[in-house]
Amino acid sequence: MPSLQNTFQVVSQQKLCPKFYRLCIDAPVICQTVKPGQFVHIKVNDQLFPFFRRPFSVYRAQKYVEIFYEVVGPGTAVMARMKKGDPVDVIGPIGRPFSMPDKKIKKIVMVAGGIGVAPFLIFCDALRKKHSDLELILLYGGRSQGHVYDMKEFKRHGCQVHVATNDGSVGKKGYVSGFFPKINIDRKDTFIYTCGPNPMMAAVQTWARKYGVAGEAVCEEVMACALGACLGCSIKTRSGYKTVCYDGPVFDLQEPIF
Amino acid sequence: MKIAVKIADVIFKNPLTVASGTFGHAEKYYDFEEVKKLGAIVPKTVTFHPQQGNPPQRIMETPSGMLNAIGIENPGIDGFIQNKLPAFKKIGVPLIISILGHTDDQFLQIVEKLNQQKGISALELNLSCPNLKHKILVAQDPKATYRVVSKVKKISRFPVMAKLAPNVTDITEIALAAETAGADGISLINTFAAMAIDIETRRSVLGNFTGGLSGPAIRPAAVYFVHQVAKKVKVPIIAMGGIMTAHDALEFIIAGATMVAVGTANFVNPRAPLEVLQGIEEYLRAHKIKDIKELIGSLE
Ligand SMILES: Cc1cc2nc3c(=O)[nH]c(=O)nc-3n(C[C@H](O)[C@H](O)[C@H](O)COP(=O)(O)OP(=O)(O)OC[C@H]3O[C@@H](n4cnc5c(N)ncnc54)[C@H](O)[C@@H]3O)c2cc1C
Ligand SMILES: Cc1cc2nc3c(=O)[nH]c(=O)nc-3n(C[C@H](O)[C@H](O)[C@H](O)COP(=O)(O)O)c2cc1C
Ligand code: FES
Numbered sequence: 001m002p003s004l005q006n007t008f009q010v011v012s013q014q015k016l017c018p019k020f021y022r023l024c025i026d027a028p029v030i031c032q033t034v035k036p037g038q039f040v041h042i043k044v045n046d047q048l049f050p051f052f053r054r055p056f057s058v059y060r061a062q063k064y065v066e067i068f069y070e071v072v073g074p075g076t077a078v079m080a081r082m083k084k085g086d087p088v089d090v091i092g093p094i095g096r097p098f099s100m101p102d103k104k105i106k107k108i109v110m111v112a113g114g115i116g117v118a119p120f121l122i123f124c125d126a127l128r129k130k131h132s133d134l135e136l137i138l139l140y141g142g143r144s145q146g147h148v149y150d151m152k153e154f155k156r157h158g159c160q161v162h163v164a165t166n167d168g169s170v171g172k173k174g175y176v177s178g179f180f181p182k183i184n185i186d187r188k189d190t191f192i193y194t195c196g197p198n199p200m201m202a203a204v205q206t207w208a209r210k211y212g213v214a215g216e217a218v219c220e221e222v223m224a225c226a227l228g229a230c231l232g233c234s235i236k237t238r239s240g241y242k243t244v245c246y247d248g249p250v251f252d253l254q255e256p257i258f
Numbered sequence: 259m260k261i262a263v264k265i266a267d268v269i270f271k272n273p274l275t276v277a278s279g280t281f282g283h284a285e286k287y288y289d290f291e292e293v294k295k296l297g298a299i300v301p302k303t304v305t306f307h308p309q310q311g312n313p314p315q316r317i318m319e320t321p322s323g324m325l326n327a328i329g330i331e332n333p334g335i336d337g338f339i340q341n342k343l344p345a346f347k348k349i350g351v352p353l354i355i356s357i358l359g360h361t362d363d364q365f366l367q368i369v370e371k372l373n374q375q376k377g378i379s380a381l382e383l384n385l386s387c388p389n390l391k392h393k394i395l396v397a398q399d400p401k402a403t404y405r406v407v408s409k410v411k412k413i414s415r416f417p418v419m420a421k422l423a424p425n426v427t428d429i430t431e432i433a434l435a436a437e438t439a440g441a442d443g444i445s446l447i448n449t450f451a452a453m454a455i456d457i458e459t460r461r462s463v464l465g466n467f468t469g470g471l472s473g474p475a476i477r478p479a480a481v482y483f484v485h486q487v488a489k490k491v492k493v494p495i496i497a498m499g500g501i502m503t504a505h506d507a508l509e510f511i512i513a514g515a516t517m518v519a520v521g522t523a524n525f526v527n528p529r530a531p532l533e534v535l536q537g538i539e540e541y542l543r544a545h546k547i548k549d550i551k552e553l554i555g556s557l558e
Contacts, residue, residue, distance in 0.1 A: 003289045005527075005528055005529060043526065043527075048321075048322045048474060049321065049322070050319065051319040051320070051321075051322060051323065051324065051473065051526065052319045052324070052525065052526065053525075053526060091528070221314060221315070222315060222317055222318060222319075223317075224317050224319075224324060224326075224522075224525040224526075225280075225524065225525040225528075227282075227528065228282055229280060229281055229282035229524065229525070230279070230280060230282075230317065230326065230328070230525055231279075231282075231302075231311060231316070231328050231331045232316045232317035232326060232328060233316075233317070234311065234314055234316060234331070235314055236313070236314065240310055241310055241311055241314075241331065
């Protein structure tokens with residue numbers, strides 16, 4: 001019923017590294033309206049299985065809407081088989097976007113775990129348009145080298161990219177939180193954004209709280225409607241249960257209880 | 259071609275409505291012009307006090323359906339009247355307000371508050387939510403069903419529907435109790451009590467431990483419930499349970515439903531209610547049926 005639901009065409013499908021794919025969809029209405037941090041809700045086929053739609057951050061919105069995703073189960077496995085010209089039923093853009101940093105902010109630190117990097121490229125695109133002198137830092141943690149790709153689009157924005165893998169196969173060995181001691185953050189000029197597994201975002205919360213630095217977190221929960229109707233995607237926050245799809249997915253960093 | 263239907267003295271311009279708990283935030287996401295085409299809207303169940311709902315995880319997908327254990331998260335009757343009702347009224351579609359009291363008294367207090375409101379067409383008593391840790395549901399006990407419905411009927415300014423649960427031995431016994439107590443209609447069915455287990459952690463997947471099963475998976479069972487009840491009671495039935503398409507809705511109408519509600523399908527296809535409505539109209543046209551009443555309960 002919402003005018004937000006449309007059928008578009010797949011433009012391309014690309015495997016960027018062993019674990020991650022990029023799907024481009026020709027969806028001009030979404031490109032024109034989407035804000036960084038927002039997501040789309042995709043029906044991966046017209047069958048009863050998988051039954052629910054699947055939510056994905058918008059990775060980039062230039063000529064096409066780009067989805068950056070990892071195959072983790074049946075829904076994403078179907079997505080990985082989509083080809084150029086296939087129709088795809090998309091609801092979006094939906095959700096609360098990132099807030100743009102105010103003038104005093106000089107340094108943006110993005111902490112991403114695995115596929116949690118997805119919302120940050122469109123965000124860097126938007127930041128660079130407005131503030132060419134912002135310092136951009138991306139701390140990225142992947143499970144293993146299969147979860148690491150070149151991230152050249154980030155680097156092209158002058159973003160400093162630091163990579164860690166759990167097994168040390170690429171970059172620093174260990175969790176992404178291993179970078180925290182080396183990064184200077186200051187409440188006066190730094191803002192932190194994070195997206196990834198809950199334990200990682202909990203570590204970011206603690207780090208930011210220690211220095212009194214503000215930030216935002218992109219949260220995840222299983223979704224049915226993604227329109228705030230079913231109240232199914234609620235997470236615990238400091239002000240009670242909040243829906244990820246309607247109140248989020250972007251929350252104040254200290255708000256969610258991970 | 260006539261597709262208007264009547265329950266008590268309320269006329270609905272068509273038989274299509276949405277199931278409680280599956281339609282919300284109309285103001286933000288839905289195209290008003292499209293929502294206006296619905297025969298009625300049933301908002302999420304309202305309780306006397308605000309309820310924060312159950313801990314996550316609240317939903318999961320299942321073969322052709324889903325489990326939910328939302329726990330009637332809602333702002334309470336005062337919050338609803340103040341903050342939600344005005345937006346629903348603005349849509350201009352008849353409203354059937356779903357209510358739930360944890361005691362008879364709470365049911366009555368809610369009704370008294372709603373009695374003072376304009377722009378409401380009917381009440382639906384949710385006697386059947388499986389997610390609230392009550393040992394036994396009102397709708398599992400004919401005596402309790404009779405008691406609650408008759409108490410509400412005594413004071414309600416609006417027609418009253420009783421929403422029943424499928425987790426019973428004999429649904430007709432409960433439906434008859436509601437009818438005898440004066441219910442103007444029967445809504446069925448609510449979700450089936452159900453659960454799923456994470457085999458790695460050996461814990462229940464849902465935060466509430468158990469949940470309710472809905473969606474196409476339950477449809478054939480729901481059709482059978484409606485058929486049984488339609489044979490026994492005279493009051494109209496609002497039917498629901500897995501309706502995704504016009505075909506599904508027509509099964510219920512032929513089984514004896516006066517109205518049909520789209521529930522879980524809203525989550526997968528927000529346009530489902532209107533597509534179902536359109537499909538029903540096409541069917542009537544194709545079969546040269548002049549009035550939908552000819553179709554209701556026409557099972558051979
Ligand atoms: C706002 C939001 C943005 C997201 N953005 C991206 C993205 O840009 N790229 C990406 O690869 N993934 C993203 N996800 C996660 C993605 O939705 C899930 O990976 C996907 O739904 C899994 O579907 P599946 O059938 O392949 O796997 P399933 O078998 O359904 O699930 C595999 C795993 O994913 C979890 N999961 C299942 N469904 C959901 C869901 N609806 N939401 C969250 N987690 C789920 C399950 O708990 C399980 O651990 C996002 C999720 C949310 C809520
Ligand atoms: C997420 C969700 C929330 C629901 N909330 C309510 C509710 O608040 N009150 C109620 O009477 N029924 C509620 N129901 C039950 C539906 O109204 C309906 O009776 C049931 O889901 C069967 O129809 P369906 O298969 O078309 O969804 C809910 C169902 C779902 C899936
Ligand atoms: S997914 Fe339905 S409220 Fe968020």
